[in-house]
Amino acid sequence: MKKIFGTLFSLVLAFSLVSPVSAEPEVGKPAPDFTLTDVEGKTHSLSQFKGKFVVLEWVNHGCPFVVKHYESGNMQNLQKTYTGKDVTWLSVCSSAPGKQGHHTAEEWKGLLKEKNSSATATLLDADGKVGKLYGAKTTPHMYVVDPAGNLVYKGAIDSIASTETSDVPKAKNHVSAALDEALAGKPVTESSTKPYGCSVKYA
C-alpha cells in the first residue's frame, strides 16, 4: 500500500516538474507534427517532409525585427542557400486576424513577391495553434528539424538582438551554423538559444 502511494506520489511529482505551461518541443526529441494550409491553398504536413531537413521560420512582416532580416536580405539568402541544398523552408505566420502581420492569402502572394521570399511554402496559422504547439514566442523564431523528424535547433536567428540591419553582418547566424553542422552529419553545437524579436501576435 505504502509502495503504491509512494509510486503515485513520485509520478505526480515527476509530472508537476516536467510539464511546463505549454509542452514545448525539446531539442533531440521528435518535433510535433502539424498540418497547415499555405497561401496557395495547398496543405502541408511536417511528416510529409520526413527524410529532409526542415526549417520553420515564424514571420510577421510588420515586426521591425523581421524587417531587419528581410531588408538586409539575410532571410532570403538563408532561404535560397538552404532550399538549394534540398532543405525544406516553411515560413509560418501565427498573427491572428486583425493583428499585425495577418494577411489574406491574396495579400500574402503579393507580399511574398515584394519580399522576394524563397521559402518552400508560407503557412497560415491564424488561430495560433501550431505557434503555441511549438512555443513560438517571437518573430523571427527559428526551428530546425532533421530528416528523422527530430528537433535539432530552436531559438534566435542570430546572436545580436536588435532592429539594426547593420548588426546582421556582425552577428553569428545560429540557423546557418546549425544547418551546416547538421547537413555535415555533425551534432549541433548550439542547439538552443534565446529567441529575440516582437512577440507573436496571437489572438
Next chain:
Amino acid sequence: MKAAATILFAAAFSFSAHAAPVRDAHTEVELVSSSASASPGAEIRVAVHLRPDPRWHVYWKNPGDSGLPPTIDWRLPEGATMGPVEWPYPRKLIVSNIVNYAFEEDILLVVPVRVPASAKPGATLEIGASVSWLACEVECVPGKAELSLALPVKEGTPEPDLRWTPVFAAARSKLPIAGAPWRVRAAYDASRYRLTFTPEAGVPAELSEAYFFPDDNELVDHAEPQSFARAGDSWTLDMPRSSVTDRIPSKLEGVLFSETGWRGPGSEKALAVSVPLEKTTSAAAPPAPVSPLGLWSALLFAFVGGLILNLMPCVLPVLSLKIFAFMKEASENPRALFAHGLAFTAGVVTTFWTLAGVLLAIKAAGQKVGWGFQLQSPQFVIVLAFVFFLFTLNLFGTFEIGTSLTGAGGSLTRRRGLGGAFASGAFATVVATPCTAPFMGTALGFTLSQPPVASFAVFTALALGMAAPYLLLCSQPALLKYVPKPGAWMETLKQALGFPLAATVIWLAWVLGLQRGLDASIALAAGLLVSTVGAWAYGRWGTPIAPAARRRFVTAVFILSIAGGVAIAWKLLPSEAPAATGAGASAHGISWEPYSDERLEALLTEGRPVFLDFTAAWCLTCKVNERVALEVPAVQKKFKDYGVAALKGDWTNQDEGIARALARYGRNSVPLYVLYVPGEAEPRVLPEILTPSIVLEALDALKKK
C-alpha cells in the same frame, strides 16, 4: 503646446539649456538633469526621460520573452565619469503565453555623472546621448533619438532644476532599494532557482506575494509561474530554470517585487538582489536508497558479517593468539575447553552489548555516531595503543603476568583461563571495531532506524557470528586433531606475533596524528616509553620467585608507569584537530575531492559519473581497500578514461555531515563505496571489501552509456 511650454521654461531658466524632446516610435524622449547647473567635482543626476503614448510600452533591461531594452550611448565631456543606469522596477505584461517586463508609463533612466573637478565656472557642461528603443502596443516600432543637454558650470552646490525635481523624486521611489533590511539567499538545484528572504529584526514583515524580475534574459522561462511560500521566519520564491540554457550564473541578480512593501505596508515595493548562487542540499540531495532489509535478513547478515570479521586485518593477530591459546588448552585440559569457548563468547557478546548500549545512548542524545565511533575519540585511541603496546611487550617476553602462556600453571589455569577467555573475547571485539566486514555495513545500517530491541538483536547476532568458530572448535574437540601439536615452536610463534601487534601500535599512533597532529603522536610515543620502563622493571624484579615486598613495590611501579604514560599522552594531547585531515590530499592517480552534499549534487546535475569513498584513518578495511583496489594503475586509468568524479568522505573525526550522508545510503559505518552511473535512477553500492576486479567491473557499467 508642450514644446511651447518647454521653450518658455527654457527662457525663464536661461542658465540651463535643455534640447527639445524628440518624438519617435510613439514615444517622447528627453535628456534631463535634476540640477540646473553643474559644479566642479560635484555629482549631478542626468536622465533619459521616456514617455510612451497611452497603451504603448517600452522595455526593461531584461525585456522578457520578446522586445528589446532601450540602449543609451552617452557622450560626456573630457574628465567626467558616470555610473550605471538606475533602472526602476518594471511591470509584468502578459499577452497570450508571452511575458514581458516593461513600462507602460513614463520612466526616467537615471545615471549619476561626476563633473570634472577641472570644469571652469562660466563654461558649459555638454552631455549627449544617442538613445534607441523599441516601443510596442501590439505591434512594435523601433525608435531613435539624438539628445543633448548643456548645463552652466557654477561654483558651490548645483542648483536644483525645479521642473524636474518632482520627476526625479517620483523615479527614486520606483528604484529597488539596495542594502535593504532583508537578507536574501539564492540557491539552485537541477530544476529550479530558489530565493529565500528573511527580514532583519524589527522589520515589519508580512508578505502575501512576491515576484522576481531577473536581470539575465536567459535565467528563467518568463512565462513559468513563480511559486511563493512562507517558511518559518522566511519566505521563498521558486522559479523553474530556463529551458534554453544549462548555464548557471555565479550570482543571482535582479529585482524582487512585492506589492506589500519591504518595510511594511505602503513602503518600497522593490528590493535589489545581487547574491551568490549556491547549490541546494535539501531539495536536491539524492534520494535515500535505504535498503528495506527485514529483521531476519539483518540478523543473518550480522551473523555472517561477524564470522568474516575474524579474518579482518585488525582481528587477525588476536585470532592467531586465540587459536594458540586453544591449542595449549586442548593439550592441558581438554575438558575445560567448552567452558572456555563459552567464556570467550560471553566476552564477545558482552562487549558488543556494551557497544550497542553506548551507541544507542549517544544516538538517543541526538548525536550521529556509528560503528567504530569510539575510535573517533583520541582518548580511546591512546588507551587502545597502550593496551596493544603492553601486549606486545608481553609477547616479546619483557614481562609475564601470572603464568605465561606456556608456563606450567596446572590447576590454576582453569580458573584463570575462564576469566582470560572472557577478557580475550572482549579484547578481540574492541580491536575489531576499526574493521567492517562484508555484510556488516548493511546489518549495522539496519539498526539506524530500528527500536533498541532490534538493534540489540543485530549486535548479538554479530557477536555470535564472531565467536562461532571458537565455539565450534571448543564443542567439537575432535576438530583440534587438525591443529598441530604444541611444542617449543609455540614460544617462537608467540614472540613473532608481537610484530603485527607492534605494527598495530604504529597504526594507532598514525590515527592519533591525523586526529590531533604530530604532537599527539609524539606524546603518545613518550607515554609508551614511560610505561616501558615500568614493564621492564616489573619483568626484571617482579618475577614470581622474588620476595613478596619487592614484588608489591615493582607492581606498583608498573601500574604507576602505565598511569603516568597514559597521563602524559592524554595531557599533551592538542585540543584542536589539525586543519586538514587528509581527505583530498592523498592520492596521485585519482583526484579526490572532499565529499559534500552540494558537490555531489553539482556533479550529478552535470551528468557526470561519481564515485564516493566513505573512509576513516582508523578504518583498516578502508585503508586496505584503498591501497589494494582503488589506488592501482588499472583502476586509476578507468577513473580517468570515464571521467569519473571522485569524492572522499573522511570520517576520521566526528562529522555530522558524513554521518548524515552515510545514513542516506542506509549505513552507519565505513567503508562505503557508491558509484553513480548517469542514467541510472539508483546509485550502485559496492561491497565493503574491494578487489580491483570488483571496481573495474562496476566502472565498466559506464562504458555502455
